[in-house]
Amino acid sequence: MKLIMPSMKVEDTMTSSLVLHATEAGNGRQTRQANQRYKDPSIRLEERELKPLAPDGLRLQMLRVGICGTDIHMTQKDPNGYVRCSAPASIPEHGRILGHEGIGRVIATGADVSSFRVGEIVAPESVLSCGLCRPCRAGAFNQCRHARLLGMENDGLFSAIADVPARSAVGIHRLAESEQGLQMAACLEPAGVALLTGLKAQMSPGDKVLIFGAGPIGLLCAMMARRLHGASAVCMVEPSAYRRDFAAAWTDQVVESVEALETPDGGWDVVVEASGILANVNTVFRQIAPCGRVALLGRGGEALLVEAVDHMITNAISVMGLRGHLGGVYERLIDLCVSGVLPLDRIVSTTMEGLDKLCHVLERPDSISSADCKIVVKLSS
Template sequence: MKVIEVLKPGQLTVGERPMPAAPVGGEVVVKIKAAGICGSDVHIFHGQNPFATYPRILGHEAVGEVYQAGAEVKDLKPGDRVAIDNVFSCGRCYACRSNRHNVCREVKVLGVHIDGVFQEYIKITADKLYKLPADLPWEMAATVEPYSIAAEAVDRAGVTKDDTVLVCGAGPIGLVILQASKRLGARVAVMDIVASRLERAKAMGADLTINTRETDLLEAVREFAGGEGVNIVMEATGNIGVLELAVAKLVSQAGKVIVLGFPVEPAKIVPADIMRRELDIKGSRLNNKKFPEVIRWLAGKEVDPTGLVTHVLPFTDAAKAMELFANNPEEVCKIILRFD
């Protein structure tokens, strides 16, 4: 079978691997049908992801069809359509015991720490598979994992209909957080520096878009939030300056800053800014068993991924897709690779 593998930073190949061995016990072999390219895949390709190891089969956003199932698998059979949860945890550490397995001390993620989903077939345990509606196209179903990131973020923030939310970054993650927040009834502003991405955010439900190349962000936020800061800032740019501004000036009294970007350089944050407004600053990483919830959103048309997917390419064009993603932010949002 064919796999998409980064041998070392900058060297990507479509290679050959043996088919997975027949599944036993609770194992399932899934035939991959569609998989999304994430910014983290591109960072791994370019050697810019601090968590990645090499060589590595990429990919963590995939859906497919059950090909074979082990004898102990009761709820899945060949032909079933499934989404693949990409998070693996130890089940023993404090985070796991606290029902936060997504930040397990030994967490492993498909396509980052262990070989991922950019392969024609993958063997995985049945507990990582969730059935998909029969009428959900493969390209749209492949957005389940990004929407699970949004489900985690709005859960961490406790978004309600009474909140004003600023989403920093109108890339794929910012856009799914926008829709997840609007689903809960919040008023949502989205900031970015790419006009076409802001146009997409507006089309996907943003109450306000802010191009910070043209508009003062602090002034726009104060006007949007009625003279005070927004209640919740979702920081998805990975820009240290944006995070610093969010804590210092953008968020309201008793507000929350949810950190999704992961730059490694230190930020200059004044503890008094946190204390005097009693701010909550929280990380949001991966997803904590959010797939069933997100699949219900998609089945009930509570979110709409059609504005998210801009390109669908055959998986053999993976190198072209990576460069397209990296070099064309005005044109590209979510690229889906098809495996049939």
């Protein structure tokens, strides 16, 4: 693909952005969902003033962005009017620019940046770690004590122009030569979560894997269980008929509810909860095999109930929470995409153009799970 230099001027001071507004519910009050404190979310397109570029920053003309379940949950209300999302978030009075998945072309670099040039296409990582705290120094960047989440605690990528720290950016030039490559690059962030899930849950050849939720991350977990880890059985539970059809390519069995599941001989070696409904884990816990692993990915703000504790102890079953994708995960994914092992673009169900279309979708978030899977939005060429 021929490199097209940006039509925007570096000296532009304003940019169109998709901004979430919400009302803080007094003194940071916490609800049942531990990190919630905002009510009555609304989203709109705004012209926002660009701040001076930080010395360690990159200014990106955004090319493609992906809609994550977290973005959807940030725009939804629970029955009490609170923002549904339970992930860490900070929404200032002037609003928060959403978006943590995407790729952009560098149109300016900070004074201290020497690792990127204007014109390069990069994918920002969504967990902004400090690199200095004890977990970071131990290589556990996803568990940084001072982490900031892009599009949640820092302004994100749903903008014509976005600023990100250079240390969070990964060059994707090997994927930038084709339309398929750019679509795959737009899916790197959720794919990074799925890749870490397989690694941390120690998926191995012959494992029987059960996944709750056929959203993008659940689908990517299924794809990797089959293509990377050699699972002998990959099964999914998903209430949406559309998503069940979409998941069929990567699964041996995909059912509407847990009652329709056929438990394999010996039980499940790995259970991945990617739907945010933690009660799912309890329903299948007695069907987990000895030395089985449970990976929790979907946030729902619920308590985790495990009734079969004796089964857990007797069978040495592990339960782990996972987030993020740091530590060289993007680079590994790019290698797997270029080699043809992981066709990440195959999870994309809809591609649309423009922030106005993105705004329209997020104004009606409840319709996405029933009629779509992964939505990628083109913001520029």
